[in-house]
Amino acid sequence: MQGNIVTPSTHTTRTTCTPSRAARELNLKRGEFDLAVHLGHIRTVPDEGGGGPRVPRAEIDRLRVGEGFPETLRTRVETVGTKEGAGLLDVPPGRFTRLARLGVVVPVKFYLNRYRAVVWLYLAEELRQFAADENNARLLSGRTPPGLREQLKEGLDVRARNWRVRQLGFLRRQSAGHPWAQAAAVASLLDPAQLAEIVPDPYERAHVNRFLPKATTYGAPDSPTAQVAERILRATDPDEMAWYRADLEQAVREARAVQPAPRPAAVHSPARPQRSCTVSAEPAVPAMPRPHPQAVETRRPRGLLGRLRRRHA
Structure with a gap:
């Protein structure tokens, strides 16, 4: 016996595909695909059947005809750790870590290694752009400004x-x-x-x-x-x-x-019939119940007084 299984409509299936299939068609690893969605490079739509996000076929076609596909898309989601990031900035790893703690470079992902240490990952494209900006040269060489050194000594870490x-x-x-x-x-x-x-x-x-x-x-x-x-x-x-x-x-x-949050509908008890409040001019006095004839007979007076009453009856 089949249960109530919700499946995507034929139209949705035809015009969209699952993230796994989209990643294969875009020549991306699943982690790269998820990061591309995270960064807004790939548009997704909700599944009409209530499932997870789906990727429009038109979005896949748009990316596939883009210049330099698929290398351009891969470059946009390439991530590096501290050592590789320091190499892109041409600084020692220690200096790179200090820049990250100060918020000069911003991580995009993280994971925990087997020693439960946090490993931060950075977008390689952002680091290349940072290194190419001449305004950042003072942060990449020479001594760290005194104010920033004091913050690092106090334990600042905004990663x-x-x-x-x-x-x-x-x-x-x-x-x-x-x-x-x-x-x-x-x-x-x-x-x-x-x-x-x-x-x-x-x-x-x-x-x-x-x-x-x-x-x-x-x-x-x-x-x-x-x-x-x-x-x-x-x-x-x-x-x-x-x-x-x-x-x-x-x-x-x-x-x-x-859009106010939904609330349960109020439960109302059935309405009771209204009693008439009309009062007559002369309130009726309930009649006393008539006694049973046998009961009347058993209560007749006995003796002389009783005979006199029956005689005059």
């Missing part, structure tokens, strides 16, 4: 924060302008306790949760690996959390004004 900014931009693009999805994009960078504080209404909070993006898992829940990833996936600095909290409050207000 995770900058990654979250990029992530929020990606999620907002993927929300397709849906107001509650926009709010969910911001909520995904805060922990559930803060979401409950900012959105106390349970129906609105449930609606935000409905649109939360599917989170990437890193190890078993509450494992050391998951705890390391949690510090990257969600805001931790007070000033950053305050910014996202204010952003979420504004997003919920806008969503509420455009």
Whole structure:
């Protein structure tokens, strides 16, 4: 017996394809394809059948006829680590790391190695553009400016924060302008306790949760690996959390004004018939029930008084 299986319509299947097939047709690895979507280089559309995103055939055709395909597209999503990035900037790896901690170069991806260390990845194209800009020459050679050196000594490291900014931009693009999805994009960078504080209404909070993006898992829940990833996936600095909290409050207000969150229909009990309130001029007095004849007979007086009453009856 078949269940209620939702399948894409024939029209959707004919005019779009799955991400896996699109990646093959674009000569991209799946990770490269996902990053291209993340950066907005490949447009996707929702599946009419309720599944994941799909890629329009027209979008694949557009990319395939582009100049330098597929090398141009691959170059736009090429990522490098610290060592390769330092080579592109022609600086020592230590200096590259300091630039990343200061936010001069911004990571686009990360992963955790077997030692649970965070490995940041950067767009090679962005690093080449940074190195080619003459205004950045002072950051690539000579001593680090005193102000920046002091910040590094105090432990400044904005790599995770900058990654979250990029992530929020990606999620907002993927929300397709849906107001509650926009709010969910911001909520995904805060922990559930803060979401409950900012959105106390349970129906609105449930609606935000409905649109939360599917989170990437890193190890078993509450494992050391998951705890390391949690510090990257969600805001931790007070000033950053305050910014996202204010952003979420504004997003919920806008969503509420455009499309209020659904609520269960009110349950009404059946209406009772109304009794007449008309009062007659002379209220009727209920008649006393007539006694049974046998009962009357048994209550007749006995003796002389009884005989006299029967005689005059």
